[in-house]
Amino acid sequence: MPLPETAPTDPAPCHLESAERGEFIELLLHASGTHLRVRSGSIGKPCLVLQTSFKTPERALASHQRLYKEWQEQGFVPCSPSAPVVDGSVAEELFCDARTPHPLLDAFLAINGADELRGQPRRLALFRQGLRWHTDFDLERIADFGLHAGVIVEGDVEVAGVFSQLTYSYPGQTLISGSIHAASFGHGDSHMRVMGDVKVDNIIYGEYNDGSLVINGAMYGRAFITLDHDMYAEGGYHLPICEWNMQENWSDCLHPELFEYDDEDADEPGSMVSAEAIRRFMREGRDPFRPGARPVMREAEPEPPPPPPPPSPFAQRVRGLVDAEDVEGLTRLIETWPEHSEEWEQALIGRLYAPSTTPEQRVRLKALQKKKP
Structure with missing residues (x-):
């Protein structure tokens, strides 16, 4: 739900910075006492804004104090802002109980897995205007605040670096109603649905068999590398696919630095792909293929044949009389049907030579045949 804007009566925000990381966090309890605003990100860049409400001022204050303590323990120091704070994407x-439709x-x-949240007073982070970020963005950044059970992005995700969920802890479910645009995209142990496309400059990567990713659109990029992961695009693949479970010989095509060494003394890398190496290639924007390699695009599955047209009213009537074994009804239908189409002619000839047609019915059908123009 939309939360109130800051008012002149609101207390001053608590601002902390880490010079080593070049990041800040700002906590503001609204004058109501039950609404908390968190702003966090790189100093001098548009920041992430999270707004949450609580049933009582005591709960809001406890969350404020917890976050303040946790960030101090990470080396953030209370201070005045060293640069103006500019709002970026707002959650x-x-x-989940649909109190606000x-x-x-x-x-x-x-x-x-999300159905277990239905009807519960659990909050989701809702980005109404999409999600945009100036560098790498892992969804664990939202989990750092410990306030949300899942994420909904209404619109597109636009990330200048790597967009990912690769931390195996959060969020359990994510829905993106638009498309993902990023340098690379990585997905791991969670369940995500992207209703649009995934378009990256470099790598789309999936790992671990307890997660799933459904992309209603298509994949675009340099390579799709999946390691034991339920991850597919309903709209097709416009990039080479390295699906490790398919037992394809990708070691001759992928860069040798992407493979783990079987032991410390080995001269050559083994056959297992290194998850950490893929992450490094994603961060650095490196080509995952060997120099000069020409990866082959997987052939698209042929389109299924179109469904047969529905039966005509005449064919439906014929089928019903055949099922009922009503030979006289069939003869009368052919005699009285106004449209003498090809379908009707086939039915007429079929009845003329059917063993079940009586001599009297055959005479009537032959008379119809003589009347044909």
Whole structure:
């Protein structure tokens, strides 16, 4: 739900910075005492804004104090802002009990494992205007605040670096109603649905067999590398696919630095792909293929044949009389049907020579045949 804007009566925000990381966090309890705003990101860059509400001021204050303590323990120091704080992507809250209706809530709850949240007072981070970030963005960044059970992005994700969920802990479910645009994209142990396309400059990567990713659109990029992961695009693949479970010989095509060494004394890398090496190639924007390699695009599956047209009213009537073994009814239908189409002619000839047709019915059918123009 949208939360109130800051007012003149609101207390001053608590601002902390880490010079080593070049990042900040700012915590603000609204004057109501039950609403908390968190702003966090790189100093001098548009930041992530999370807005949450609580039933009581005590709960809001406890969350404020917990976050303040956790960031101090990470080396953030209370201070005045060293640069103006500029809002970037804003996450409001949406509750799984549908106290505030939203058209994407049912689609979120239909994701694998999300149905257990239905009807619960658990909050989701809702980005109404999409999600944009100036560098790498892992969804664990939202988990650092410990306030949300899942994520809904209404619109596109646009990340200048690597967009990922590769930390195996959060969020359990993510719904993106638009497309993903990033340098690379990595997905691991969670369940995600992207209703649009995934378009990257370099690598789309999936790992670990407890997660799933459904892309309603298509994949675009330099390579799709999947290691034991349920990850597919309904709209097709416009890039080479390295699916490790398919037992294809990708070691002659992928860069040798992407493979783990079987032991410390080995002279050559083994056959297992290194998850850490793929992450490094994604961060550095490196080509995952050997120099001069020409990876082959997987052939698209042929389109299924179109379904047969529905039977005509005449054919439906014929089928019903055949099933009922009503030979006289069939003869009368042929005699009285106004449209003498090709379908009708086939039925007429079929009845003329059918063993079940009586001599009297055959005379009537032959008379119809003589009347044909």
